[in-house]
Amino acid sequence: MTPKIIRTIAELRQEIAAYRRRNPEHSTVGFVPTMGYLHEGHASLLRKSASDNGLTVLSIFVNPLQFGPNEDLDKYPRDEERDIRVAAASGTQIVFIPDVNEMYPQKTLTGVTVAEITDRLCGSSRPGHFDGVATVVTKLFNIVQPDRAYFGMKDAQQIAVITRMTQDLNIPVEIVPCPIQREADGLALSSRNVYLKPAERDQALILSKSLPKVPEWLHEGLNAAQLINRLKEEIRKEPLAVIDYVDILSYPDLSTPDGQKPLIETDCTLLIALAVKFGKTRLIDNTILNPLKVGDGLCFAK
Amino acid sequence: MTPKIIRTIAELRQEIAAYRRRNPEHSTVGFVPTMGYLHEGHASLLRKSASDNGLTVLSIFVNPLQFGPNEDLDKYPRDEERDIRVAAASGTQIVFIPDVNEMYPQKTLTGVTVAEITDRLCGSSRPGHFDGVATVVTKLFNIVQPDRAYFGMKDAQQIAVITRMTQDLNIPVEIVPCPIQREADGLALSSRNVYLKPAERDQALILSKSLPKVPEWLHEGLNAAQLINRLKEEIRKEPLAVIDYVDILSYPDLSTPDGQKPLIETDCTLLIALAVKFGKTRLIDNTILNPLKVGDGLCFAK
Numbered sequence: 001m002t003p004k005i006i007r008t009i010a011e012l013r014q015e016i017a018a019y020r021r022r023n024p025e026h027s028t029v030g031f032v033p034t035m036g037y038l039h040e041g042h043a044s045l046l047r048k049s050a051s052d053n054g055l056t057v058l059s060i061f062v063n064p065l066q067f068g069p070n071e072d073l074d075k076y077p078r079d080e081e082r083d084i085r086v087a088a089a090s091g092t093q094i095v096f097i098p099d100v101n102e103m104y105p106q107k108t109l110t111g112v113t114v115a116e117i118t119d120r121l122c123g124s125s126r127p128g129h130f131d132g133v134a135t136v137v138t139k140l141f142n143i144v145q146p147d148r149a150y151f152g153m154k155d156a157q158q159i160a161v162i163t164r165m166t167q168d169l170n171i172p173v174e175i176v177p178c179p180i181q182r183e184a185d186g187l188a189l190s191s192r193n194v195y196l197k198p199a200e201r202d203q204a205l206i207l208s209k210s211l212p213k214v215p216e217w218l219h220e221g222l223n224a225a226q227l228i229n230r231l232k233e234e235i236r237k238e239p240l241a242v243i244d245y246v247d248i249l250s251y252p253d254l255s256t257p258d259g260q261k262p263l264i265e266t267d268c269t270l271l272i273a274l275a276v277k278f279g280k281t282r283l284i285d286n287t288i289l290n291p292l293k294v295g296d297g298l299c300f301a302k
Numbered sequence: 303m304t305p306k307i308i309r310t311i312a313e314l315r316q317e318i319a320a321y322r323r324r325n326p327e328h329s330t331v332g333f334v335p336t337m338g339y340l341h342e343g344h345a346s347l348l349r350k351s352a353s354d355n356g357l358t359v360l361s362i363f364v365n366p367l368q369f370g371p372n373e374d375l376d377k378y379p380r381d382e383e384r385d386i387r388v389a390a391a392s393g394t395q396i397v398f399i400p401d402v403n404e405m406y407p408q409k410t411l412t413g414v415t416v417a418e419i420t421d422r423l424c425g426s427s428r429p430g431h432f433d434g435v436a437t438v439v440t441k442l443f444n445i446v447q448p449d450r451a452y453f454g455m456k457d458a459q460q461i462a463v464i465t466r467m468t469q470d471l472n473i474p475v476e477i478v479p480c481p482i483q484r485e486a487d488g489l490a491l492s493s494r495n496v497y498l499k500p501a502e503r504d505q506a507l508i509l510s511k512s513l514p515k516v517p518e519w520l521h522e523g524l525n526a527a528q529l530i531n532r533l534k535e536e537i538r539k540e541p542l543a544v545i546d547y548v549d550i551l552s553y554p555d556l557s558t559p560d561g562q563k564p565l566i567e568t569d570c571t572l573l574i575a576l577a578v579k580f581g582k583t584r585l586i587d588n589t590i591l592n593p594l595k596v597g598d599g600l601c602f603a604k
Contacts, residue, residue: 025323108470109416109417110436110471113412113415115412135471142472164412168412170441170445
């Protein structure tokens with residue numbers, strides 16, 4: 001089925017209100033906010049939403065607020081026609097594509113900021129990024145008023161930030177984290193992968209090859225600093241890899257684990273997160289694991 | 303009718319959802335957020351809401367986030383029993399009285415901030431105040447999800463800030479400004495009036511006596527600085543009056559009018575706002591007028 005394409009907030013609200021009126025008791029609205037240029041990762045979020053909810057809304061909006069002055073806002077890849085085909089094939093009923101003027105009709109004086117958990121990982125490399133994300137996601141939640149919203153775990157910190165924001169502000173939406181989707185050879189799917197030159201693309205595989213080795217290293221008794229160094233050594237074997245960060249934090253509160261203790265003894269869920277540049281393209285990848293459960297291998301989320 | 307007293311967010315949401323289910327088409331929810339210790343000003347907001355909406359929700363919550371370290375959080379006056387009687391007499395169906403732990407069950411990392419229009423008037427005297435207001439009002443809007451929310455014009459800057467915030471964040475609520483309510487002798491109603499000693503209470507009348515003279519002074523051709531000085535001179539006739547600020551700004555965007563031009567020629571709506579301490583009690587008052595319409599006296603809102 002072809003989804004309905006909507007470009008204004010007023011029309012979107014009408015459409016969703018009409019849907020809720022037609023289905024007063026049982027039907028829920030699922031929402032997948034994106035910046036477009038959809039890949040299989042986005043499609044998996046849409047399919048999950050479509051299986052959980054009566055109505056699935058996809059938004060496509062490249063949000064200027066979350067790009068830094070030297071980032072890739074202007075060249076961020078776009079392909080609306082293909083996005084609509086992907087949406088249709090994934091069970092989406094509504095595609096909301098506002099332009100910048102529809103989302104920011106006047107200078108925005110209001111910002112939503114999340115403290116502490118935004119000052120590390122990508123927040124440290126991209127100052128202001130999560131303020132922009134928190135603000136636009138709040139706006140989109142207020143526009144769509146979904147019951148559930150779906151986000152990919154590739155942006156694990158983003159999920160932590162948005163989950164905390166919805167708790168702190170009492171936003172009535174359930175945040176549903178969904179697993180990272182990968183190419184057949186392991187590369188985490190990202191709209192930015194199209195920027196990679198062939199040699200960069202080859203060497204970028206070091207990220208998805210390194211992360212699965214972490215459980216083994218945990219068993220060697222490494223502490224956080226040692227594990228970070230081991231990961232950095234591994235990644236630096238590829239000459240084009242320029243490390244932005246490699247870090248290990250508890251999840252989802254993103255606090256630093258005890259630095260001295262072997263990580264295998266840590267009694268909390270850990271996020272092992274990487275950001276590495278290949279040429280001009282910055283890629284991120286991560287894994288979540290619970291050291292106490294590494295023994296049986298059940299908890300290592302690929 | 304006795305209103306239903308609700309102390310948890312979960313129960314409030316259930317109650318409002320049940321109301322909306324019972325009245326799917328026509329009924330709207332009106333909301334009056336307060337810090338309690340209700341006076342006739344609050345009662346007028348509740349009555350207005352009750353006449354506009356099928357369901358009126360009053361919240362009573364003394365929000366720690368909007369008080370500065372040297373302000374009156376601990377001694378802010380409270381009288382829950384009387385508040386409930388006032389609510390009942392004003393057509394309120396639900397009184398929501400959460401405690402601090404219900405509103406802030408964990409350290410709040412998320413803040414809503416409104417820039418520029420919060421750095422003047424009360425925002426300049428009370429740093430952080432409007433961040434606290436914007437954050438708690440966002441939370442309450444997300445909890446109640448009202449169609450309309452009612453605020454008194456005594457806090458004119460607060461209305462400007464909240465209106466801008468709902469626009470910027472696309473919060474689906476209509477902000478309804480309501481006129482200042484006054485004692486028979488003119489003193490603007492405020493929960494803080496109970497702090498005033500008799501001599502302070504007498505002299506505080508200078509605020510409501512000065513503001514109605516503004517149109518006359520406009521006709522003399524005063525510019526903004528001259529009018530501010532005239533008001534200050536007038537207020538200082540009372541020996542207990544200690545001026546915090548006297549200011550004139552456009553409304554609701556709160557920008558400074560051309561300082562040289564006679565105000566009578568200004569082509570925008572003006573806010574004339576005062577904050578004056580009497581003893582330990584800080585009082586505010588204001589008036590809105592449109593100089594181009596002062597001639598016929600229609601626009602002077604008492």
